[in-house]
Amino acid sequence: MAQKKAGEVEAFLSRPDTSFPVLLLYGPDSGLVSERATKLAALSGVDNTDPFASIVLMADELEKSIGRLFDEAGTVSMFGGRRLIRIKGAGNGKALADAVADLASNPPTDTTIIIEAGELKKTAGLRVNAERGKAAMALPCYQDEARALDRLIDEELANASLTIDRAGREGLKARLGANRLASRAEVQKLCLYALGKSTISLSDVTTVVGDVSAETVDEAVDAAATGEVRKLPYLIERLISAGVSGFQLQNPLLRYFQQLLLMREELEKQGLTASDVVARKRVHFSRARSMELALANWPVPAISSVLSRLEADILQSRKEAILQQSIMHRTLMEISVEAARLRARR
Template sequence: MKVNVAQMRARIAAPTPDIRLYLLHGPDEAGAQALGQQLAQALGPEVEKIDVESKALRDSPGTLADEAASLSLFGERRLIRVRGADDATVEAVTLLLDAEQAINPVVAFGPGLRTSSKLVKLAIAAPAALALACYPPEGQDAVRLASALAQEQGLRLTGDVPQRLASAAGGDRAVLAREIEKLALFLDAAPDRKRDADSTTLEAIGADLDESELFEVIEAAIDGRVATIGTALRRLREAGGSGIPLLRQLARRLMTLAELRAQADSGVPVDQLVERIFFRERADTARALKRWNAPQLARAIERVRSAERALMQTANAGDVIAEAECAALTRAAARMRG
């Protein structure tokens, strides 16, 4: 069944045995992960989380139904989580939905899935599945999200701080949460210790991101400017930029190029496509479309997403992960240019 955000939140808050699959698809990976975490919390503090890779399901599609029907060793509730779900997992999901028994719910994350994909259509048509398209919050939705996350940390955002935080995060819930956590630590805020966060506080911790430096790095990487990428990364670092916003915006830029590349491959002239782009980005976009092909863009998107996931892990190498990926992408783009 297809549901909206409010409906999915309600069903996740009180999960019922008749729903075997929660499919969270679309570009807002952080929002989808937050919903998945809420589902785990609703199942209880002792829930056992079982992670299944989508590649394993392609090789052995019956694994998903088996895990959903299996009891845990000590009787705890289980939640089966599928990362990177795509149309290659349709057989596994079909077996899950057709199985005689499924006592453990499955939540599948498919950031690359579109509403026209086979897996999404299967979930929408199945009474035992819920499908939600997750999109990054924009405009007032992003501002409201900033205020809501801040309240959870004991913060009251004043003045234009909610707007500035939403803009700096670029619609990424994970980045937004990290910046709010910085504010809470700086002010020693907590749910039982309310604090006000104003523009002065925001500037003191450097949470506001300079978009010009960010844009410079992204375009240098995509354009293969090996001679300038190091300087661009240094300027971004000095301006207070960090790895996750950089990778997130880079992935969005690559996804936009991938969509335009698909239209160009279907016969739409590049000159006509770039007319839809903001005028300052038209020249860079035209060059990128003439250099990058669809498979190259798909690989780049996957690499950038993988780097972002690595940066979100505990005990990681820090922003050097993002900088190394940008440097690698720049070198690859330079080779395409010849």
């Protein structure tokens, strides 16, 4: 089977194996997938600015006319040399999955095909056919871990001839990781700010790099649960611009309402106040007031309905990863509107 483990992908990218002309990159971090696809494209030996040698196709368009992929794969470059086909936005489309099976069994001559996809289950047709194809390679791309973040930071610091002290590095890493391209852009912005210095400090990091990860996710969850409809669009925009995926928000939202259900049942059975229950659960002080409001507003049947909705949304997001941000936006707004209605009835 032609596939790499997540930890082996960087090594493969440093020395791509040309015996695998069909390359599938997939994972929940669209920025990481795109960055690695761009690196593969640069290493393919094809001039990406030459329209006769390089072409970008969208997966949804190919689903309507898959014959175009075979036409492009079989086209000979006008001036000779290799050709590059880059396919974006792939998911669970059957036509593309079947085409990959054919192209991986009978690869075109002098053509590299790079496919960018969202999260794919083990049973997804596109992933299965890429892993099984003799001329295809499946490359999983997952969120930056500490070592990968350190490598990214070191690369950009070296390019700018800068260093960073220990406190600054830890503070910077805590603010990165939601999206590979967004993370790199933040480090580049920091380096630009620090030009002329020899060492970047924590104060430089806190001045320039915004923390849009955990804190903003918590804010968005709290705003949805308490019915802050007007505040939510701003928070959603921050999350989307930072590259936070739907899964990074759906899971905390699901855990929040699971906890809220247990607390609400305790409140009703024991006749306690919302403040009493929140205090007993030792909710962090920064979120305690929001939790009290949500606990007072949401009855058990309404919480159960939200949990069912979230489970369905998570499943849909896994099936159609390209839609996960749209699903996240819709879900948050609808939960917030319902919370506002429940508050108004009290």
